[in-house]
Amino acid sequence: MEIAVCLKRVPDTAEADVKVDATGKDIVRDKLASTINEADNYALEEALLAKEKHSANVTLVSVGSQPSEEVLRMGMAKGATAAARIDDAGLGGSDSIALAGVLAAWFKGKSFDLIVCGAIASDDGNSQVGPALAELLGLPHAAYVTKLDIQAGKVVVKRELEGGFLDVKELALPCVVTIQTGGNTPRYASIMGIKRAGAKAIEQAASVKPDSRTQLVRVYVPQVVSAAQMFEGTTDEKATKLATLLKEKGAV
Amino acid sequence: MSSILVLVEHRQGAIRDVTFEMLTAARKLAAPAGGKVEAVLFGDGCDAMLPGLQSQADRVVYAAGPAFKDFNYESYQKALVKLVAERKPSAVLIANSAFGTDLGPSLAVALNAGLVSDAVAFTKADSGFSVSRGMYAGKLVADWSVGSEPAVIMVRQSNFKPEPASLSGEVVRWEAGDVVSGGKTKFLSLEEVPTTGIDITKATIVVGIGRGIKEAKNMPLVQEFAKEIGAVLAASRPVVDAGWLPKEVQVGSSGKTIKPKLYIALGISGAFQHIAGMKGADTIIAVNKDPKAPIFSVAHYGIVDDLHKVIPVLRTKIKELAS
Numbered sequence: 001m002e003i004a005v006c007l008k009r010v011p012d013t014a015e016a017d018v019k020v021d022a023t024g025k026d027i028v029r030d031k032l033a034s035t036i037n038e039a040d041n042y043a044l045e046e047a048l049l050a051k052e053k054h055s056a057n058v059t060l061v062s063v064g065s066q067p068s069e070e071v072l073r074m075g076m077a078k079g080a081t082a083a084a085r086i087d088d089a090g091l092g093g094s095d096s097i098a099l100a101g102v103l104a105a106w107f108k109g110k111s112f113d114l115i116v117c118g119a120i121a122s123d124d125g126n127s128q129v130g131p132a133l134a135e136l137l138g139l140p141h142a143a144y145v146t147k148l149d150i151q152a153g154k155v156v157v158k159r160e161l162e163g164g165f166l167d168v169k170e171l172a173l174p175c176v177v178t179i180q181t182g183g184n185t186p187r188y189a190s191i192m193g194i195k196r197a198g199a200k201a202i203e204q205a206a207s208v209k210p211d212s213r214t215q216l217v218r219v220y221v222p223q224v225v226s227a228a229q230m231f232e233g234t235t236d237e238k239a240t241k242l243a244t245l246l247k248e249k250g251a252v
Numbered sequence: 253m254s255s256i257l258v259l260v261e262h263r264q265g266a267i268r269d270v271t272f273e274m275l276t277a278a279r280k281l282a283a284p285a286g287g288k289v290e291a292v293l294f295g296d297g298c299d300a301m302l303p304g305l306q307s308q309a310d311r312v313v314y315a316a317g318p319a320f321k322d323f324n325y326e327s328y329q330k331a332l333v334k335l336v337a338e339r340k341p342s343a344v345l346i347a348n349s350a351f352g353t354d355l356g357p358s359l360a361v362a363l364n365a366g367l368v369s370d371a372v373a374f375t376k377a378d379s380g381f382s383v384s385r386g387m388y389a390g391k392l393v394a395d396w397s398v399g400s401e402p403a404v405i406m407v408r409q410s411n412f413k414p415e416p417a418s419l420s421g422e423v424v425r426w427e428a429g430d431v432v433s434g435g436k437t438k439f440l441s442l443e444e445v446p447t448t449g450i451d452i453t454k455a456t457i458v459v460g461i462g463r464g465i466k467e468a469k470n471m472p473l474v475q476e477f478a479k480e481i482g483a484v485l486a487a488s489r490p491v492v493d494a495g496w497l498p499k500e501v502q503v504g505s506s507g508k509t510i511k512p513k514l515y516i517a518l519g520i521s522g523a524f525q526h527i528a529g530m531k532g533a534d535t536i537i538a539v540n541k542d543p544k545a546p547i548f549s550v551a552h553y554g555i556v557d558d559l560h561k562v563i564p565v566l567r568t569k570i571k572e573l574a575s
Contacts, residue, residue: 014463014521017544018391027392095396097360097367119353124387124394125370128357131325135358140326140436143353158443161263161350162409162505166443167323172436180506182493213366217395219387224544228554238555239562242537243569245553249514249535251457251481252573 001056001150004112005047006103006130007075008037009068010123024218025093036071039118043179045186046148047116048079054150057081059112063102064088069202076197077189084203091210096124098210100132105208107137112174114155119144119178130178141176142169146183253287253376257313257341257402259332260293260305261351263323264442267301270347272414274407275308277374278345279417285376287342291421294331294428296321302423309421313339315428322439325354331428333362341402343374343381348406350506356406366398369406381405389523390546409505410528447500450484457483458512460503460530463490464519464540464559471496474518477563480570486510488526504529518559522547539563 011032019028036044047058060075060083062068072083086106091099107115115137117130127143134141146166147158150173159167160180171177189197231241246252256278261268271291278289291309293301296318305312313335319327332355336344346352346359348370360367368374368383372393375382380399386408387394398405452458459478465471478485485501492502503510504526515533520526522538522545530536531550538551541558548554555562 013388013391015542017542018388020392027388095366096369097357100357100361122389125385125389127353128360128367128369131354131357132361135361141354141358142437144350156440159350159354160506161442162268163509164445164447164500164507165263166445167350168440168443170438170440175436181489182499185495213360213364213398213400214368214383215397215399217382217397219392219394221391221544222386222393224546224549226548226551226554228538228548228551230548230554230556235557235561235565238557239565239569242539242553242555242562242566243573245537246481246514246570247573251483251514252570 001054001114002059002112003047003050003056004059004061004107004115005044005075005080006115006117007040007044007060007062007071008118008121009034009062009064009071010037010121013123020219020221025216026219034067034070036074037118038122039120039179039181041186042181042184043116043118044075044078044080045184046179048187049184050114050148050150051079059083061086061103061106063091063099063207072202073197074189076200077193078187079193082203083200084205086205086207088207091207093212093216094210095212095214096126096128097132098212100129100136101211102207103129103133104136106205107133114150114173115176117176117178119180127178130176134176137176139175140171141178142171143178144180145177146180148177253282253285253342255288255290255339255341256282256343256345257290257292257335257339258309258345259347260291260301261347261349262295262298262301267304268347268349269414270349270407270409272308273409273412274345274347276415277407277412281374281376290339290341292335294320294328306421306423307419308417310419311421312423313426314423315426317428319428319432323351324435324437324439325358326435326437327431328355329359329362330431332359334429335426336363336402343401343403343405346404346406348408352406356404360404363402363404365402365404366400367404367406368396368398370408371405372408372411374405386524389521391544408524411524445499449498449500452484452486452501452503453508453510455484455512457481457514458486458510459483459516459518460486460488460520461491461518462488462520465491468494468496470560473560473563477567480567483516488520488523517547517551518563520547521545522550
C-alpha cells in the first residue's frame, strides 16, 4: 500500500505577536520559529499508524522553500519512507486551490492508494487543499477525519461535525482524507531516526504555474473592539480585584 | 448582480443556525445591488422546513429525494453544478462547517470558480466580490478579491447575526437528476459523542482552560481553583487534543455550546471556534498574557497576565475573602 502525506511548514504563531510586513500582504517572519502545521502532524501520525498496520510505504510531500525540508526530515525521522519538496518559487500570492493544483500536478502519474492531509492550516486558516486536490485528481475525499480505518479497497472514516457528532462514512480507495487534530497522539522522532533521516535524499520537484481564481488584497490586524473592563496593576492588585468580582458573582 | 444561492445546511430534520446567518448576510449583499436571494434545500421529506425559508429568501429551490436523505458532498456537488449552470448566480454561499468543508473546495474546482473560505464579511465589488477572512487564529484579517462569478463563499458559523425577515419566496420544486451514479462515498451513520461524566452545559460556573496552561503538570492548579469556586472545568481544543481533559468538556463549535452564569477563560486566546461556544455566558472573565487576544473582544472583565502567576495569588485572596 502506498500512502502520501502532504505537509506544510508554518510559522509558530500560537503565542507570538503577529505583525504585518511592508508589502501589507504577509507577516514579519524573521523572529518567528517554524514548525509543522499542527493538523499535518496528526495526519502524519495517522499515516505512520497505517504504515505499521498495513506495511505501507509513506511518502511525504511539501510545497515550500528549502527550509521546508526540516518538516520532511522530521517526518522521515518518525518513520516515513521517502520525501519530496516542490519548490515554491513563483507561487507567492497563490490561493489554496492553486496550491492544490500544484500538488495535483506532482501526484499525476503516481499511484497512491491514500493521500492524507491536515484538515486545516494554522497559518491561513484554510481547509481547502485536501478536498480540492481530491477533486483535481478525480478521487473521493473526506474532511475533518478523526478516525481512519483502512479496509480492503476502502476506508471507513469518522468525521468530526459540530456539536459533538461524528459523520461515519465509507470511501472507495484511492481517496484523500484530511485529518483533524486530536484523533491520535503524534509521536516524537527518535535520535536514531533523526540520524537516519539526515542521510536520506529528498526528491526536488519544480512547481507548475499556479492558477489562482482569487487574489489577496491585504492583511491587517483587526481592531479588537473590547468592551471589557480591564483590571490593571500588579499581579497582586489584579488578583484582589478579580477575587472581589468573583465574590460579587457568588463564586466565593 | 444576478442571484445569491444560499445552501441550506440541515441535520437530523433541523435547519442549522448558520443557514439563517447566511440568508441574512445574503439579503444585505443582494438588496443594494438588486440581486435576489435563493435558498437551496436538498433533502428527503424536508417540506416542513419550507415556510421558515420562504420568509427569509426571494425563492426557495427545493430538490427532494432519497439521494439527499443524508448529507453527502458528492450528491450535493453534482446537484449544485447543475443548478449553477441553470441559474447562473453571482455567488454561492455555503457554511464553513464540517459539511461545507467537504463540499465547498471540490465544488469550486468543479465550477472552476474562485473560493474564499471562513468568510466573516463580504461586499460586491465592481467585478466579483471582496471577501474578508481570518488568519493566524484570528490575529489577522485578510481581504481577498474574487474577480469572477460565481464566487463560492464559505461563511463562518456564528459570525453573522441572524435577523427576521418577512419575504414570501416562492417554492420551486427542482429536479436534481441522477446525483448518485458513480458515487465513491457512502454515508453509514451519525454518531453522538457520549457524555459520560460532567455535563458542562448544565454548570452555573465554568472555568475554561486553553493552550496557556502549557503542560499537563499545571492541571492541578486549575483543577483546585475550579473546585474552590464551585466551577466545573472545561477547555478549548488544544487541551482536549493533548488528552488532558476529555472531549465532552470541549467548548466550541466542534464541542459544546454553553451559557453559564459565569465563564472564566484562562489562557484561552479566543479562536472563533471557541468563542462560538461560550459567548452566550452571562459574565465572561478572561485572563491571558496577550493583550491582543481575541478573547478580550467578548470578555466583560479582563486581566492581561500569566495565568500561572494570577491563579495562585487569586486562590489566596479568595481564601481571605471567604474566611
